[in-house]
Amino acid sequence: MTMLRLCVMSVALVSLIGQFAADGWAQAFPSKPIRLVIPFPPGGTPDIQGRMLTEKLAQRFGQPVVIDNRGGANGIIGMEIVARAPADGYTMIMTTVGTWSVHPYLYKLPYDVLKDFAPIIHVATTPTVLVVHPSLPVKTVKDLIALARQKPGEINYGSVGVGGLFHISAELFSFMTKIKMTHVPYKGGALALSDLIGGHIHVMFNSTIVAAPHIKSGKVRALATTGAKRAAVLPDLPTVAEAGVPGYEGSTWSAIGAPARTPRAVIERLNKEFNAVLQMSDIQERFAAGGSTVTGGTPEQFRDYLKSELAKFGKLVKEAGIKSDTGG
Secondary structure (H helix, E strand, C coil), X not given: CCHHHHHHHHHHHHHHHHHHHHHHHHHHCCCCCEEEEECCCCCCHHHHHHHHHHHHHHHHHCCCEEEXXXXXXXXXXXXXXXXXXXXXXXXXXXXXXXXXXXXHHCCCCCCCCCCCEEEEEEEEEEEXXXXXXXXXXXXXXXXXXXXXXXXXXXXXXEECCCCCHHHHHHHHHHHHHCCCCEEEECCCHHHHHHHHHCCCCCEEEEEHHHHHHHHHHCCCEEEEECCCCCCCCCCCCCECCCCCCCCCCCEEEEEEEEECXXXXXXXXXXXXXXXXXXXXXXXHHHHHHCCCEEXXXXXXXXXXXXXXXXXXHHHHHHHHCCCCCCCC
8 A cells, every 4th residue: 555545545534533523523512501692781682582592592402592791882892702702602692784794894893703703694684663752743754854954963863882783774864865863872772762762862773673562652653664665563664765765775684603713513503403493483473573584594695695794884884974983
């Protein structure tokens, strides 16, 4: 037997052993509790959806799957925690479109969303809704535009912080309608919505899953949804485009990732289990009740989608002149 043939066989054997080891690790995974970091305070869309998913995932794994809310710096703190965590599958991040695909154009980040994270799954898409405090004398989108033009800068709007989708949605709305509103950033969507209900701010874009109960109770007034078509959870509301801003469209989405270099076999196991949970009828019903559409799919599909969203929001941030150091 030649030396070359021996070398080839040795390489193949090492590769085979490595594959067996990886498969064995994935089959044994998890052997301890898993942490799902939500980089915002409780009550927002990723927190609500994350808690739905972890309950089911824990049942399937036979191990606790714990939500770890790490709010601060508009989601950057939580993202960095996961980017620097051991790449073993026991720490994941669940967050939304702004953190994944807008922040790179507004902040000097301590991580790279494509290089420092391994994609696991695109969870769901949720249309946002434009809501106002009932005391604001507007009942339609056109009313809001007219009032804002009469009182430039006097109407304030809340968001989860600079670069979040709710901030970007309001800036795009202002840019397309040529109005000026004042931005009031918060550390979480639930905090901003609480202040809207209390009358401390006037306007907010929020996810339907969070805002719908308060719309139905009359605590806030809904003017329009932001999707390309009407939201099933609020079918009587027009879209912003229908209500007088042609071409306006925007929805929030949520996704899960892990630290880069997490073993491929573990990523595939996590993806498989998340897909199984997302296909459960009660999970789909609970997501749909909040206006969300379950996505699912492979890690590669999420990575491709993320790249397309980065390109889209990079163009928007540039064209609308959105800056991280402005008040809106």
